[in-house]
Amino acid sequence: MTSTRKPKRTYQSLFKVLENKEPKSVAKKAASFTKSLPFSTKSQRLKEELDLLTSYSSDTIYRLRYNSMTYDYISPAIVKLLGFTPEEMKKINFRSLIIETKIISNGMKSIKSFDELEKTRKNGDVNKWQADYLVRTRDGRKIWLTDVSYPWFDDDGNIIGSIGSLRDINDRVEAEEKNSRELVKMANTDPLTGTANRRVFFESIDTEIKRSQRTESPFSILIADIDFFKKINDDYGHSTGDKILKEISEIMLTCVRDTDLLARIGGEEFGIFLPDTSEEGAYWVADRICKTVAKHNFFVKDSIMPIKCTVSIGIACNDENNELNSSELYKQADTRLYIAKNTGRNQVSKDEIVNLH
Known part of the structure; x- marks a missing residue:
C-alpha cells in the first residue's frame, strides 16, 4: 500500500x-x-x-541512429517545429526533408553530399556537429533550422549515432539575408542619388562586351555632365547642389528603360548604359534627356525664381565597327562630352560634329 x-x-x-x-x-x-x-x-x-x-524546452531534443538514419527518440517540440509527431518522425529519414545544408566547419558553404562528412563523423573525427538546414515542414513551408549534436557511443565505445538538438533559426536567417542585401545595395549604390555607382557602371559594360561578342548586338553608353555646376554650388551652396543632383538623376531615370543602367560616376557626372541600343537609339535618349532637363524648373529654399540647369552628353557605341573595351568606350564618350561642353553646352555629341539645339 x-x-x-x-x-x-x-x-x-x-x-x-x-x-x-x-x-x-x-x-x-x-x-x-x-x-x-x-x-x-x-x-x-x-x-x-x-x-x-x-x-x-523550445529546442527539439533527439537521439539519432546512424544505421537507419531514423530517430530513436525525439522530443514533442518537433510538432511545433515541423508539424510531425515524434512517432511520425521516427519513421521518416530526416535527410528526405532537407533542401539545403550549410556546415559551420565548412565556412557555412552549402554542400551537395553528406558522404564525406558522415565518414569523418562516424570515425569519431568530429566531436561536435553543427549545421544549418533549410527543411520542408509538414504543411510545405520552408524554414531554417540549426542542428548541434555530439556522438552517441555504444557500450564498446563505437559511435552508433548522435544526440543533439534542433532549433528554429528562420527569423535569424531572414534578418541576416536582409542585412546582406542591404550591404550589397550600399556597396553598389551612390548614397546621394540612389543610382548605381561607378564600379557597377564599368562592371556592367565589361559584362555586356562579353555578351555582345557572342550575340553581335550593339550597346551604347552616355556620359552626361551638368553644365556650370560649380557655379551653382558657389552661388547657392552645396545642399542646393545636392538637391539638383538628385532631381537630375530622377529626370534621367524617366528618360531610360528599366533595362538601362543609370550611374553617378563622378561629382556631377553620370553614366548611362544602354544595352541592345545602336548609336541612333542612344542619340535619341541623350537628346531627350537634354531637352527634359533644360525645361525643368529647379526650386530651392529662399529662392523666388527657379534655377535653370542643362546637361551636355557624349555618346559611344560598341558595334561591329567599334569594338572597344570599357575604358576605351568611356574615353571615347568622355572626349565627345568634352566637345559638347566646349562648343556651347546643353547638347549631344556622338562624333566630332556637334548637333546644336
Whole structure:
C-alpha cells in the first residue's frame, strides 16, 4: 500500500515542480522518485519525466541512429517545429526533408553530399556537429533550422549515432539575408542619388562586351555632365547642389528603360548604359534627356525664381565597327562630352560634329 502510494505522491509533486519551472528541484525530485520504483516502472517513469523535461524546452531534443538514419527518440517540440509527431518522425529519414545544408566547419558553404562528412563523423573525427538546414515542414513551408549534436557511443565505445538538438533559426536567417542585401545595395549604390555607382557602371559594360561578342548586338553608353555646376554650388551652396543632383538623376531615370543602367560616376557626372541600343537609339535618349532637363524648373529654399540647369552628353557605341573595351568606350564618350561642353553646352555629341539645339 505504501509503495504504491508513495510514487504517486512523488510524481504529483514532481509535476508541480515542473509547472513552477525549477530545474534543480526537478532533478532532485526525479532522482528520489525513480529510486523507489521497480525497473520496468522506473523505465516508463523515466521516459515520462524526459518527455516532461524536454517539453519545457523550445529546442527539439533527439537521439539519432546512424544505421537507419531514423530517430530513436525525439522530443514533442518537433510538432511545433515541423508539424510531425515524434512517432511520425521516427519513421521518416530526416535527410528526405532537407533542401539545403550549410556546415559551420565548412565556412557555412552549402554542400551537395553528406558522404564525406558522415565518414569523418562516424570515425569519431568530429566531436561536435553543427549545421544549418533549410527543411520542408509538414504543411510545405520552408524554414531554417540549426542542428548541434555530439556522438552517441555504444557500450564498446563505437559511435552508433548522435544526440543533439534542433532549433528554429528562420527569423535569424531572414534578418541576416536582409542585412546582406542591404550591404550589397550600399556597396553598389551612390548614397546621394540612389543610382548605381561607378564600379557597377564599368562592371556592367565589361559584362555586356562579353555578351555582345557572342550575340553581335550593339550597346551604347552616355556620359552626361551638368553644365556650370560649380557655379551653382558657389552661388547657392552645396545642399542646393545636392538637391539638383538628385532631381537630375530622377529626370534621367524617366528618360531610360528599366533595362538601362543609370550611374553617378563622378561629382556631377553620370553614366548611362544602354544595352541592345545602336548609336541612333542612344542619340535619341541623350537628346531627350537634354531637352527634359533644360525645361525643368529647379526650386530651392529662399529662392523666388527657379534655377535653370542643362546637361551636355557624349555618346559611344560598341558595334561591329567599334569594338572597344570599357575604358576605351568611356574615353571615347568622355572626349565627345568634352566637345559638347566646349562648343556651347546643353547638347549631344556622338562624333566630332556637334548637333546644336
